[in-house]
Amino acid sequence: MTASASFLHMRGRVLEAIAANPAVGPSSPEMRARMLDPAGDCSLEELGFDSLALMEFCIFFETEYGIAVTSGEIEGRPSINALARWLADTAA
Amino acid sequence: MSRLADQLMACRTAAELYRLLIKVECDDVPAEIAAALRADYPLPADVRSWLGKMRTMMFSQADAVQPYWRRRISANVALYSTREAQEPRDLLIAFCGLSDRLQAPLPVILQHIDGARFDVLVLRDPTKRIYLRGVPGYGDDAALVAESIRRDMDLRRYRSVRAFGTSGGGWVAFTVGALLGAERAISLSGMPPTATFRLSQAWGALGYSLDEQEADFAVFERIFNAIPDRSTPLLAIYGGAFEQDRLGAEGFEKLVGATGIGFEGVDSHNLLARIMRRNLLRSFFDRYFLGDLDRIVPPPGQRMVPMECLEEPLQPVPTP
Secondary structure, eight states, rough: OHHHHHHHHHHHHHHHHHHHOOOOOSSHHHHHHHHHTTTTBBBBBTOOOHHHHHHHHHHHHHHHOOOOOOOHHHTTBBBBBHHHHEEEEEEO | HHHHHHHHHOOHHHHHHHHHHHHHHHHOOOOHHHHHHHHOOOOHHHHHHHHHHHHHHHHHTTTOOOOOOEEEETEEEEEEETTTTTSSSSEEEEETTTTTSSSSSHHHHHSOOOOOTEEEEEEOOTSSTTTTTTTTTTTTSSHHHHHHHHHHOOGEEEEEEEEEEEGHHHHHHHHHHTTTOOSSSEEEOOHHHHHHHHHHHHOOOOOOOOTTOOOTTTTTHHHHHSSSSSOOOOEEEEEETTTHHHHHHHHHHHHHEEEEEEEOOSSSSSSSHHHHTOOHHHOOOOOIIIIIIISOOOTTTTEEEEEEGGSSSSOOOOOO
């Protein structure tokens, strides 16, 4: 898989993890469009992430994809694209 | 010794650990966190970091630990009270939002509410149906939830009742508060279910889990408007620069005459997190749970208040 394809693959998984969490998500159509567009980006804070949402995200990733991530690692990559890029690099 | 630290040490996977921490954030009392902070265990770095954040959120003002204990009333209802409770006491009825907590970890919230004065009844709807079908196992709609509270809590022994709900719990706090003749009811970052429905149609999913064809989004207006005495003051508090919650507060103003109070410049649904960052949580609760309405409600025609208002000392209303 190319770096770009790997990034898009992980971005899709990040979006799935966000969609699975009822407490976070876009709060306007503009934010939703930005979130879905790989050329755009969205910070986890503006999506409403708090400590609990971060932990839910980690559980989802480990149980659904077998990828163990910690909330501390996510906090260091606080946007959808930064997180997807880091996950793609880690998996390479 | 710390029961929580023992449990944390026993976790085998990250997912197991996080499930436990989520349960603690949604359910536990401040004393459990304080004991884990004192325990000298070789906890994983992630847990130490989590405990450090809890310490910052809970004990930055060097207060004594609020000695709440928990009594389970039913699967989704728990009463938090202190063993050395003074009489008479006040009852705070709190409805959690979609994440099953009050916009912040419950031990943090409890640490900032005076346990010498309040019993705190915490209710949640883990089905993510924003209470449109009540509290599972406790009452199938808001009116039945109020009846169950009346049955279980012996309200006559309380000096006052106040209701509080965050996000999806806001409307039900208004309804149950009014049904029980509460001293006041507060919605934090909430909106009427009909507004939630309209927004979800226009903006996309808002997180709740409902069959929109079958759900009764008008249940709030229906139950609220049938209450004979609707004198409970209703405060709809929200982040002033967060469009979704501004619309929610306006909906409450129009439907049930609530007073909207927007915090200037706060562009987030999670208003309490912003207040917590400024170390003003105790002041927020004192002001809006106990403060004189004439002093905490903006003048007619205004709705915005600056965050700095929480830095001003405010005398609580004299108790009746």
